Amino acid sequence: MSEEATNKELYETLVQPVVNAFLSGVNGTVMVYGPTGAGKTYTMIGDEQKREELRCYKVSEAQSSSESNGVLLYAVDSILKSAITEAESGSTNILKCSYIEVYNDSVFDLLQDKGQLQSPLAINESDSK
Numbered sequence: 001m002s003e004e005a006t007n008k009e010l011y012e013t014l015v016q017p018v019v020n021a022f023l024s025g026v027n028g029t030v031m032v033y034g035p036t037g038a039g040k041t042y043t044m045i046g047d048e049q050k051r052e053e054l055r056c057y058k059v060s061e062a063q064s065s066s067e068s069n070g071v072l073l074y075a076v077d078s079i080l081k082s083a084i085t086e087a088e089s090g091s092t093n094i095l096k097c098s099y100i101e102v103y104n105d106s107v108f109d110l111l112q113d114k115g116q117l118q119s120p121l122a123i124n125e126s127d128s129k
Helices: 007-023 040-044 048-055 071-088
Strands: 100-103 106-109
Touching: 007 040, 007 071, 040 071
Parallel strands: none
Antiparallel strands: 100 106
Protein backbone atom coordinates (compact mmCIF):
# COMPACT_ATOMS: atom_id res chain seq x y z
CA MET A 1 0.00 0.00 0.00
CA SER A 2 1.14 3.56 -0.50
CA GLU A 3 2.32 5.94 2.22
CA GLU A 4 -0.83 7.97 1.60
CA ALA A 5 -3.15 5.08 2.54
CA THR A 6 -5.53 5.91 5.38
CA ASN A 7 -5.94 3.74 8.46
CA LYS A 8 -9.43 2.86 7.22
CA GLU A 9 -7.98 1.64 3.91
CA LEU A 10 -5.35 -0.36 5.79
CA TYR A 11 -8.06 -1.88 7.97
CA GLU A 12 -10.33 -2.79 5.06
CA THR A 13 -7.50 -4.28 3.00
CA LEU A 14 -5.25 -5.97 5.57
CA VAL A 15 -6.99 -6.29 8.94
CA GLN A 16 -10.67 -6.86 8.13
CA PRO A 17 -9.93 -10.31 6.62
CA VAL A 18 -8.22 -11.28 9.90
CA VAL A 19 -11.22 -10.00 11.89
CA ASN A 20 -13.66 -11.86 9.64
CA ALA A 21 -11.69 -15.09 10.09
CA PHE A 22 -11.62 -14.49 13.86
CA LEU A 23 -15.40 -14.08 13.87
CA SER A 24 -15.56 -17.48 12.16
CA GLY A 25 -13.48 -19.11 14.92
CA VAL A 26 -9.93 -18.74 13.61
CA ASN A 27 -7.25 -17.13 15.79
CA GLY A 28 -5.72 -14.02 14.28
CA THR A 29 -2.76 -11.71 14.77
CA VAL A 30 -2.14 -8.22 13.48
CA MET A 31 1.42 -7.00 13.81
CA VAL A 32 3.11 -3.77 12.80
CA TYR A 33 6.84 -3.43 12.47
CA GLY A 34 9.15 -0.55 11.79
CA PRO A 35 11.64 1.95 13.17
CA THR A 36 10.90 4.48 15.90
CA GLY A 37 8.78 7.33 14.55
CA ALA A 38 7.45 5.37 11.57
CA GLY A 39 3.82 5.64 12.71
CA LYS A 40 3.17 2.18 14.18
CA THR A 41 1.20 3.50 17.16
CA TYR A 42 -0.84 5.87 14.99
CA THR A 43 -1.62 3.04 12.57
CA MET A 44 -2.76 0.72 15.36
CA ILE A 45 -4.63 3.19 17.59
CA GLY A 46 -4.91 6.58 15.91
CA ASP A 47 -4.40 9.97 17.47
CA GLU A 48 -3.82 10.58 21.19
CA GLN A 49 -7.54 11.09 21.97
CA LYS A 50 -8.35 7.70 20.43
CA ARG A 51 -5.85 6.03 22.77
CA GLU A 52 -7.86 7.16 25.78
CA GLU A 53 -11.15 6.20 24.09
CA LEU A 54 -9.81 2.68 23.57
CA ARG A 55 -9.20 2.35 27.32
CA CYS A 56 -12.88 3.22 28.00
CA TYR A 57 -14.39 1.69 24.86
CA LYS A 58 -18.16 1.69 24.46
CA VAL A 59 -19.69 0.40 21.24
CA SER A 60 -22.60 2.84 21.51
CA GLU A 61 -20.15 5.75 21.40
CA ALA A 62 -17.89 4.36 18.68
CA GLN A 63 -17.15 6.58 15.75
CA SER A 64 -16.34 3.97 13.14
CA SER A 65 -16.01 6.53 10.39
CA SER A 66 -13.53 8.80 12.18
CA GLU A 67 -10.42 9.45 10.10
CA SER A 68 -8.32 9.49 13.28
CA ASN A 69 -9.16 5.88 14.21
CA GLY A 70 -6.43 3.29 14.11
CA VAL A 71 -6.94 -0.20 12.71
CA LEU A 72 -7.32 -1.60 16.24
CA LEU A 73 -10.38 0.59 16.90
CA TYR A 74 -11.99 -0.55 13.66
CA ALA A 75 -11.29 -4.17 14.63
CA VAL A 76 -12.62 -3.81 18.20
CA ASP A 77 -15.72 -2.08 16.85
CA SER A 78 -16.40 -4.91 14.37
CA ILE A 79 -15.79 -7.65 16.93
CA LEU A 80 -17.94 -6.10 19.67
CA LYS A 81 -20.80 -5.29 17.29
CA SER A 82 -20.75 -8.92 16.16
CA ALA A 83 -20.69 -10.13 19.78
CA ILE A 84 -23.66 -7.90 20.64
CA THR A 85 -25.64 -9.20 17.67
CA GLU A 86 -24.91 -12.79 18.67
CA ALA A 87 -25.76 -12.08 22.33
CA GLU A 88 -29.13 -10.68 21.28
CA SER A 89 -29.84 -14.03 19.63
CA GLY A 90 -28.90 -15.93 22.81
CA SER A 91 -25.25 -16.79 22.11
CA THR A 92 -22.53 -16.41 24.71
CA ASN A 93 -19.08 -15.22 23.70
CA ILE A 94 -15.75 -15.09 25.46
CA LEU A 95 -13.33 -12.62 23.95
CA LYS A 96 -9.67 -12.62 24.90
CA CYS A 97 -7.01 -10.36 23.51
CA SER A 98 -3.52 -9.18 24.18
CA TYR A 99 -1.81 -6.03 23.03
CA ILE A 100 1.95 -6.15 23.40
CA GLU A 101 5.01 -4.25 22.32
CA VAL A 102 8.37 -5.88 21.68
CA TYR A 103 11.12 -3.32 22.20
CA ASN A 104 14.85 -4.01 22.62
CA ASP A 105 14.31 -7.71 23.39
CA SER A 106 11.68 -6.87 26.04
CA VAL A 107 7.93 -7.51 25.89
CA PHE A 108 5.50 -4.95 27.36
CA ASP A 109 1.77 -5.35 28.08
CA LEU A 110 0.11 -2.30 26.52
CA LEU A 111 -3.22 -3.05 28.21
CA GLN A 112 -1.67 -2.57 31.65
CA ASP A 113 -3.09 0.38 33.63
CA LYS A 114 -1.34 3.65 32.82
CA GLY A 115 -0.70 4.35 36.51
CA GLN A 116 1.34 1.18 36.99
CA LEU A 117 5.06 1.15 36.43
CA GLN A 118 5.67 -0.29 32.98
CA SER A 119 7.96 -3.25 33.46
CA PRO A 120 8.74 -5.95 30.89
CA LEU A 121 6.85 -9.23 31.01
CA ALA A 122 8.78 -12.30 32.03
CA ILE A 123 9.82 -14.44 29.08
CA ASN A 124 9.84 -18.16 29.79
CA GLU A 125 11.93 -20.28 27.46
CA SER A 126 11.86 -24.03 27.16
CA ASP A 127 14.37 -26.42 25.59
CA SER A 128 11.59 -28.85 24.66
CA LYS A 129 9.17 -28.16 21.87
